[in-house]
Amino acid sequence: MTSQDERTVERTAAGDGTVTGDTVSFDGGGGVVAQPSPVGTRGPRRGMRIALIAACALVIAVAAVGAAAGAFGGGGRQADASAPSAPPATTKVQRTTLTSSQAMDGQLGYGDTAAVRAPSALGSAQSGQSGQSGQSAQGGGAASSGIVTWMPSAGATITRGKPVYKVDQRSVPLLYGSVPLYRTLSPGSSGEDVKMLEQNLHVLGYRGFTVDDAYDSGTAAAVEKWQEDCGRSKTGEVRVGDAVVASGPRRVARAELAMGDPLSGDVLTWTGTERVVSVDLPVQYAQLAKTGGNATVTLPDSTTLDAVVTDIGTPTSSSDSSVSGSSPRDSSDSSDATSHSNATVPVELKIKDAGKLGSYQAASVSVGFAAETRENVLAVPVDALFALPHGGYAVEAVTGSKTEYRRVELGMFGNGMVEISGAGITAGTVVGVPQ
Known part of the structure; x- marks a missing residue:
């Protein structure tokens, strides 16, 4: 008589081959025994075992297919009698918090990217008036004139006081701030742009003035020293295009002009210096992204990193504009529906530990936004699940020298x-998992 495999399922086999009751034991020959017995003992009911072998063959085959079907089949473990009487590895049922995500x-x-533009003749000529709106940055000489004599390379990082580019061998440095140089600054000027200039001069090491919003003789003297260091004439005045203003360090994306080109139009494009993740989130999932909210980013090599949402933009639409032949009112139903379905929300995320990005500079990634959270639940690894012959799932509980499927x-x-x-x-219950 063949010894039994003492794995049991919380059901028993009826005479017609169906599975009912509390437990099922699979024997070493592929049969099912109505009552479990200790590991290594022989089955006491040979007649029932023989009668059930044929009836349960299909059941055992289905269980084996379910077990091999993937994560829900116990990671490929067999569900028939050839399975060992003890799992290759175990874990414990945990009480934890689970979070599901939307990838x-x-x-x-x-x-x-943002463009750094050459200064306009309008902006330079109108001292004390605003320059053209919509410019991401201004730079160059007093007007759109001169020859570009130096450009940074793509990927270069530009910091405060360093040249963004050179025109006629004069450096056009970067200043940090939120107010661009939109007018000529000279003794007697006052305002936020004056304060921005003085703050930068002070950080760069120039002295002899008070950092405030008033441009006085001390400011003019410091400006002359700064102009000399930049290779400019010492005028004591700061004109539109004498520097480029940005909120912080910048990384060059692309040089739009080359050495020898006349200074005009877009000089270069740049970005921030920190690597970020951008997502065009479909508007129907907009509620998943909250500023300061957590997310996960999966890199091409399957590395998963923690991230935080830093910016949420305004929804945009890519609706089909080719619909014609009807008035706006007539087309509202279809076009509005299309617009809504194609609308996206630009979301930017920052990796919490940027060092873990390694050498990745640009890559397609997967971003998981938290969709639901459940606290204080009992959980096991997905691989610990076992597909039961007639549907449903069980875990292989280890109790002393026996295992049973619950x-x-x-x-x-x-x-x-x-x-x-x-x-x-219960929490702490030991269950089997694949090795």
């Missing part, structure tokens, strides 16, 4: 874990 396509890079109800999935509940399932 979206994203792009790792340095964020949106039926479980599944809840939420998240973080490679699954919420479970059922008779005999």
Whole structure:
């Protein structure tokens, strides 16, 4: 008589081959025995064993297919009698918090690009008036004139006081601030742009003035020293285009002009210096992204990193504009629906530990936004689930020298874990998992 495999499922086999009751034992020959017995003992009811072998063959085959079907089949473990009497590895049922997520396509890079434009003749000629609106930055000489004599290379980082480019061998440095140089500054000028200039001069080491919003003789003297260091004539005045203003360090994305070109139009494009992840989030998922909210980013090599949402933009639409032949009112139903379905919300995220990005500069990534969180639940790794022959799932509970399959109800999935509940399932219960 063949010895039994003492794995049991929380059901028993009826005479017609169906599975009912509390437990099922699979024997070493592929049969099912109505009552479990200790590991290594021989089955006491040979007649029932023989009668059930044929009836349960299909059941055992289905269980084996379910077990091999993937994560829900116990990672490929066999569900028939050839399975060992003890799992290759074990874990414990945990009481934990699970978070499910919605995965979206994203792009790792340095964020949106902005153009640095040559100064306009209008902006330079109208001292004390605003320059043209919509410019991301201004630079150059007093007007759109001169020859470009130096340009930074793509990927270069430009910091405060360093040249953004040179025209006629005069440096056009970077200043940090939020107010561009939109007018000529000279003794007697006052305002936020004066304060911005003085703050930068002070950080760069120039002295002899008080950092405030008044441009006086001390400011003019410091400006003359700064102009000399930049290779400019010492005028004591700062004109539109004498410097480029940005909120912080910048990384060059592309040089639009080359040495020898006349200074005009876009000089270069640049970005921030920190690597960020950008996502065009479909508007129907907009509620998943909250400023300061957590997310996960999966790199092409499957490395998963923690990220935080730093910016949420204004929804944009890519609706089909080719619809014609009807008035706006007539087309509102279809076009509005299309507009809504194609609308996206630009979301920017920052990796919490940028050092873990390694050498990645730009890459397509997957971004997981938290969709639901359940606290204080019992959970096991997904691989610990076993597909039962007639549907449903169980875990292989280890009790002393025996293992038995206990039926479980599944809840939420998240973080490679699954919420479970059922008779005999408590925190600390030892269950089998694939090796």
